[in-house]
Amino acid sequence: MHRRLLWTVPPVAVLTLLFLYPLALVVQQSVQPDTGGTSLQPYADVFASEAFRHALWTTVWLALASTVGCLVLGFALSLVIAFVPFPGAKAVARFIDVYLSFPSFLITLALLFIYGTTGIIGSFQFLTTPWGVLLAEITYFTPFVIRPLLAAFAQLDTAQLEAAGSLGARPLRIVRRVILPEAVPALAAGGSLVLVLCLNEFGIVLFTGAKGVTTLPMLVYSKAILESDYPGACVVAVVNVSISVGLYGLYRVVSLRAGA
Template identity: 40%
Template structure:
């Protein structure tokens, strides 16, 4: 008996071809409904067992905590957060550290990806593999590595002091904005390299050769040909870099000073030092809104990038 038919839907002797086709269609429709019910059951299981206790419930508790007060639900925590001059300064510090770190990391990542793709050198593939592995490192490890190298007692600083016969170590910038920006640039630039390389790989290199044959120099080819074609992937990698840098905490905890308080550090201090959980929750909700906004922008840009890939195929 053919595997197209189940015992219940097998054609009877003398059945017409129309009856056979209808029975086959009914069997396939029943199998499709069963697969859909199974998939819905799996999705419901994931939602109830994984997403609800690990994602939805903590977020709901966070929002409710930010709205809690002595007499029920209130917006006092948000009013206290936004009316506090220190909080406004914290948000300003967070924004400029984010702009400097993610901006430099994005430019460096795109430039490094262009060098690896368009000007390959011996060992370029090894560098690419190392950058892929580098993103798996914890961020605070980068901070400690920079301390061991460029701190006041680091090997590079001590070496320069002995070489130049100085009384004091010449490098003393890590514990502050300079060190935080340097560490975040070093750590997050590889997050831009990979999507940029993938975007470059989709470019038809015949267009680049055609532009060069028409007399375009390297800068014109980069700005007029490569950048417009690779822009969706570059933008997606840049937004991802901004999103990850916004939520960075380990580097700030290791290299940040008392004068460099960003939003993650302020939330941590409110919760653990001041024991003001509603205010800390309000700050966390504000940071969550910023992160979700960047993530929504990332998804939109990434979707446009994928649509461009599908059209190119």
């Protein structure tokens, strides 16, 4: 028992040093206004600002819309890769593994060559709008849904599909009655991951140059770097972290009750 406790000391120490201690400093700074002392006035000022409410709403709707788009597109692409025989299917599946290692700004930079002001169809200036940010996030985060779906489909008993097909079931009915129930846990896992990542995404919004799109991470950046309002930036950061942790806790509760 004592040996097990000793083995937990190094990872806990590293976690405390690299994550918990900096997070504690952010929380501490959020209650220390520039005038000195300890006060909740920075929270009151931030919550009362129109910029914060707009950034919160933009962050939430972009994250939700991106998650829905990734789930729909990821499920459709996973069905094609896993069940529709075509040359290079295995290569595509391997490429998705490599794609997951790409930084988000790299994908956004590639989209700039198409939708940017000097891109192929740049006259539309599509990428600098909220819909352009939404497209970039769906493009980047969809593989985070595809990967767990492909793993789930690999464990699916093909005999069920053959039996359903022999009984005259149409492809859509097979997908709805046989494949989709098996894919629900993978969809939940991938969708939860995408939702949390979209809530905290910074690089895509920054590289698209969408001036009218301000999310919570962008608000942290602007307050800290452009306005030198460090207490305000820490308040927004605390709110952003609280939302992410709250969503993760909700996911854990729901998954445990569902027996996942």
